[in-house]
Amino acid sequence: MSAPDQCLEELYAHIQNTANIPAATQIRNYVRNASLNTREDGMPLKVGRDEAAAFIGQEVGITNWLPITQERVNRFADATGDYQFLHIDQERALHESCYGGTIAHGLLTLSLLPMFSAQGSLKIRGTEASIIYGMDRLRFTNPVRIGKRIRGRFVLLSVEDRNPAEVLLRHRVTIEVENEEKPALLADWSVMAVLDTKTD
Secondary structure (H helix, E strand, C coil), X not given: CCHHHHHHHHHHHHHHHCCCCCHHHHHHHHHHHHCCECCCCCCCCEECHHHHHHHCCCXXXXXXXXXXXXXXXXXXXXXXXXXXXXXXXXXXXXXXXXXXXXXXXXXXHHHCHHHHHHHHCCEECCEEEEEEEEEEEEEECCCXXXXXXXXXXXXXXXXXXXXXXXXXXXXXXXXXXXXXXXCCEEEEEEEEEEECCCXX
């Protein structure tokens, strides 16, 4: 199947699986998520259920760089009530911190994992829904300064068949900061793929 045909097939499946959401919203969300992917064919790596284990230990995806702006950080502060000056007061952060300006909330960086995962993690064909199962070994290893760009890098750690309709996928996620050696975040990210067993 050619890349354009596969893209159309994925868009059709996306619309079917989100039938209760207005079509314009579905398409906007699909395009926004798809734009994060850096694979040459523009699609996340998708394999059959029986093929997934062959990718354990391999890097399966990298997203595009995402800019972290002060506006995004301010909106996160409004959503969470975390108004610590390190995140929202540029003048104080410049003079009263070691960061030279404001930095993103660590939990903001963490909250971007589902978006990055949508394009960077391995997918199993026939998946109807992907449900966040949990995470382990979470570490915040480097602050993200305002104006920096970050991206997600995914390595598949394990594939576990839970039942005929569910497969648990675990990835090692590294959130990288552009032009910095240390990543912003490391985590083992677990997602349950709920399969359409009628087409498996």
